[in-house]
Amino acid sequence: MTSSAAGGRGATAEGELRPLRFHVPEPKCRPGSSPDLSSIELPTQVLPRPAIDTPRERLHEYAYGLIRVLGDDHRASGDWAPSLDADQLRQGLRSMLLTRLFDQRMLRAQRTGKTSFYMQCTGEEAIAVAQAMALEPNDMCFPSYRQQGLLVARGWSLVDMMCQVYNNSADRMKGRQLPVMYSAKEAGFFSISGNLGTQAIQAVGWAMASAYKGDTRLAATWVGDGTTAEADFHYALTFAAVYRVPVLLNVVNNQWAISSFQGIAGGEATTFAARAIGYGLPGLRVDGNDFLAVYAATRWAIARARAGHGATVLELYTYRAAAHSSSDDPSGYRPDGEAACWPLGDPVERLKQHLIALGEWSEERHAALTEELTEEVKVAGKEAESHGTLGRQTPDPRTMFDDVFKDLPAHLLRQRDQLGN
């Protein structure tokens, strides 16, 4: 036997077999230590905006780089910088701020017993808002549970959203869904499942249907870094690649899947954008806290899809600044203050400073806007609460039998009778 053959069987040079090992990833910092994100190496290479018909095999570096537009000086630079005018930028800022204030009020509502549950998207507002602005209003979104900014940016009724969170008599979902699992077909917002990742392959199917009908509407979907491990994500990438589907596949890498850091989902060995490469799709990693970069990369992926070049995977690199949900306490698994150390800053603050640098905004105007939006959320809250809150003014219990099937079958009619009035 040759020595290389012996090595191939796992032997050491001396011929002894070493005990096998495996590795469980762990984040660098845990509670009790000071937050330290210095190990995150942000790519510094400036990646030019490629032509939308660039062959995917020439885009590999984009999966490992980081597309940025806003610099530390709050100026936009590079050829990714989108041509958004000041009004559009202010609109984006307004939607992000409104989303944040909405979240704050609804979390307080949870703390005071008006709803059982809430999920904030603090720190991730740029993603949903910029992408909603990049998409056409009737493109269909298949979101996860942290893209409420899509609805806000599309001008959807805050009262309608709140009624869902309160499961009250005006909840269009008739009190059936966990709070924040919105559905708004009119706003191009697909019903949120709650089972992770299922919507990814559904978005691909929806986009295939749209293409089959000669429609012009795209589909876009969002999963978190943790959910990239689900089979549905891989179905989505496979089908999107095989059938060259006009769909946007977004991975919101917010570093945390409840208490598991992104290394547990496979983020130690490579990037989530690089998942795309093996499927023959372009994967782009984008600064998710840079409103302009998110907008620009999304526009690129949309243009590529509309030109018939198929799907793009966008990894939106961000940080989940708040708890996973109102039921979660991050102090049990990550150091206090880690969000403040996030090297890519806060998306609202960055766009605000950019507008100020452009001479199109000021601290005074920002304070006034905050006050105005706080009032808007408050007024919406009062109206929503007039329709009921958790356990008060709930939908008629007899409606629980509706919509299981299109028409009530005999056995459900019997069960509804057994429920009584």
Next chain:
Amino acid sequence: MPSMTMIQALNSAMDVMLERDPNVLVFGEDVGYFGGVFRCTAGLQKKYGINRVFDTPIAEGGIVGAAVGMGAYGLRPVVEIQFADYIYPAMDQLTSEAARLRYRSGGEFSAPITVRSPCGGGIYGGQTHSQSPEALFAHVCGLKTVMPSNPYDAKGLLIAAIEDDDPVVFFEPKRLYNGPFDGHHDRPVKPWAGHPLGEVPEGYYRIPLGQAAILRPGSAVTVLCYGTMVHVALAAVEESGVDAEVIDLRTLVPLDLETIENSVRKTGRCVVVHEATRTGGFGAELSAQVQEACFDYLEAPIERLTGWDTPYPLAHEWHYFPGPARVGAALKRALEY
């Protein structure tokens, strides 16, 4: 009227619906160019084009998930899961997504999809090509579960399933694809040709979901069955000379309880037969429903005759399969109680 096998009848149903409704698409593993491993989609891609009838990656969860998205858009996809034994990767998309989309969205979105899948044994398929998992799907609220027993019903039920606005899981007993197998595996194979239920109209017709069929009227005992067991039960009844009423359920959900009740009230005895394993099987549900609805009329305990609670063993297929002798013995027990 032409004679068709169940394969030809299913093919005809999809042909009719592809012709009638441009929103109908057909896809699955090997269903496109090749026409399916059982040939159920043969010729459809050539006739309707590669955008309407196509092959998919080997990803059952992906097939059903994509269908859910298409259904939400407004199409009526008809997908094939090559063997029912392979349907489990799609369980989440069926139970958590297709079945609940209308409910969870307050009626905004729905998934009018049809999932076809060959089931059952009798073909020496072993434990990965013989299962009958219908009870798992009948347990899921929001799904309709269908299993035809003959070519005529297969076509009419499949058309009804495709037109249905709710998701339908459509199980096809593969041992019945080419003939009415009655469990006598040691006898020559019978074809559908010449069988009255092998006479299938060329065009459009539908058999409503939720309606059972009384295939043999009788007064001594009611036999509840579906799929392959319909033919086994009919053979057992004939061989034992019992005046049994044999009811082919055709649809498990929604269940035609009225036909079942009327029969058991008349006969006072009931035997439930299925090929699937016993514990938690659909026979348990049938027994419970009959007991609840007909307790005062029952003259004997309800007999449940099923596959054993083991995986489907290849070498012992005919020991596992609830053949006519075992069904006959169950009829006798019910009658002699």
